[in-house]
Amino acid sequence: MNIKQKFMKNYKIYILFALAGIFVTSCSEDDKVTIDVQNTVTSGAVLRTIAQTGTAWDVLDDTEAYSVEVEVQDAEDGALLSEVRVYVDLVDNTEAVITDPAETLIATLPASAFSTGANGFPRSTYNTTLSEIASTLGLSLGDYNCGDQFNVRMELALTDGRMFTDTDATGNVSGGSFFSSPYAYRISLIAPLPNDDLYTGQYQLTTVTNGIYGVADYADGVYTLESVNNTTKVIKDVTTFVAFGGFGPVDVEFELVCGEIIMKPAQGVGAGCNATIQSGPANVNATYDLMNPDDSDFLLNFTSDETADCTNSVQAAVRLTKV
Structure with missing residues (x-):
């Protein structure tokens, strides 16, 4: 019926x-892109998401913590990695006075902060807290509110001078099952029950x-x-x-x-x-x-x-x- x-x-x-x-069709399309990129991998690099925790924070608790583990893959299995720069910004979703700070560099992960992971590529984990992000952006409670979000954006720098970030990733790279390389992550500010x-x-x-x-x-x-x-x-x-x-x-x-x-x-x-x-x-x-x-x-x-x-x-x- x-x-x-x-x-x-x-x-x-x-x-x-x-x-x-x-599902099979979508995976098939993703696999095609995977093969294409692997066959021409000199065209770029990816910063693959391995795991993340703390994607929702109690807006009243400035000790709330976030963690994301990432993996670098390039034409030389990660050997072109120079550093990963981490930027933060506020996404103000409230309807009252809008707070719009400039996106700010919060950390730099040098190649030495990475170690070889299970896939044979360099991996590292970035950690931060609500207090650290707020301080970096010069904000206090009231500037950010329940319902707002913090955006954490990563920028991958290679030794040959090239850089890659969220604006360089197509849908199959940013959200595909193989690459999972969005370069940017959202942390939601909530009021827990x-x-x-x-x-x-x-x-x-x-x-x-x-x-x-x-x-x-x-x-x-x-x-x-x-x-x-x-x-x-x-x-x-x-x-x-x-x-x-x-x-x-x-x-x-x-x-x-x-x-x-x-x-x-x-x-x-x-x-x-x-x-x-x-x-x-x-x-x-x-x-x-x-x-x-x-x-x-x-x-x-x-x-x-x-x-x-x-x-x-x-x-x-x-x-x-x-x-």
Whole structure:
């Protein structure tokens, strides 16, 4: 059974059971780029991300720490490495007075700070704290706020004088499965919940505002909410579009960020028209009491079909009530 045939006889909808095929296709494209770059590797170098921790900081705790391990690959297996320069900047997402400091050099990692890693290429780890970044940028609490982000950008310098950074990386290099070389990282400033168990347990989901085609995106019913982390929660195994026979089940993630309840983008519903129908953040998010969060009953506003895969996007909402 499909959705669009019910409403638009001249169009075809299909269920995306071909996810595995899409995955193979995307990997295939990435592999082609990998081979091309390896065959002509003298054209550049990459700074591969191996691991990172601390990508979300409590805005009130200036001891919060961030760490990223990177690996250098070039035409001579990392031998062209001169140094890696690290820059920081503030991404001010608040609507009040905008703080816009200049991007500033915070550290330089010389070649001597790297050692050979598991892949045979030089690796090093960069560490910093909220206090260090704020001091480097000349900021204090109030200049940066809950909901803002710090941007950490790296610049790879080679011994032949060439330099590479985020503006030099294509999508396959910055986000591809082989290279994973974005050169730039975001640290989100958040207000953690008092404990991880808030907004978890058994909840009755009730549609408040229908989505596309005037029907509910998510089936009313009792579902389990679990923690992905302190501020990210997931509604497990939700059936979608029961008006058309039902699809899924899918997991639906949302975040509690600085007083707003935000559905994460690109939440697939298990069916599509041209690609896949996705739910995402609302134009106006629901809110919660930042100082005294109450998880007994709350709204989750979202955008139905956020990419307009089938039709124009619609603002929708569900209510979740603890049972």
